[in-house]
Amino acid sequence: MATVTVETEPGRLFATQVTGLVHTLTADEPAPDGNDLGFSPYELLLASLGSCTAMTLELYARRKAWPLERVRITLVFDRVHIGDAENCDDPSRRIDRISRDIELIGLLSDDQRAKLLEIAGKCPVHRTITNGLTIVDRLIDEER
Secondary structure, three states: OOOOEEEEOOOOOOOEEEEOOOOEEEEOOOOOOOOOOOEOHHHHHHHHHHHHHHHHHHHHHHHHOOOEEEEEEEEEEEEEEOOOOOOOOOHHHEEEEEEEEEEEEEOOOHHHHHHHHHHHOOOHHHHHHHOOOOOOOOOOOOOO
16 A cells, blocks of 8 residues: 655645655646646656556566566556547547657567566556456544
8 A cells, every 4th residue: 555645835725745555746837837846746746657567578578587677667648639630629529649759778589578467457556457346435534
């Protein structure tokens, strides 16, 4: 189980303090809407997927004793149009998409590279995002 607490920063529109069990970071919206004090929420989503993917690939390669030296992943979130460009201004005609470019550094065979690409789709965060995530919201009463 993973737990974080996110709290707004007084006087700073959009800026939030994200606190985990040990680490803290700031999230914010880019200027001009926010103050650009940290990663945007979508950058954090991409970071979660990219980090989990890289860790999964390194773990798999280590178990197989494959010569994977380093993994570099570039991720892009965008909204693309469904089908042709007809009705492209209609938001319901667009889908959210994450593109993930995976660079495997090391003297790997073509078969090893293909297997690692397959394994990338099995990292826990990838499975969570694609398997139909359920979010449960509960309102906590303010302390009085």
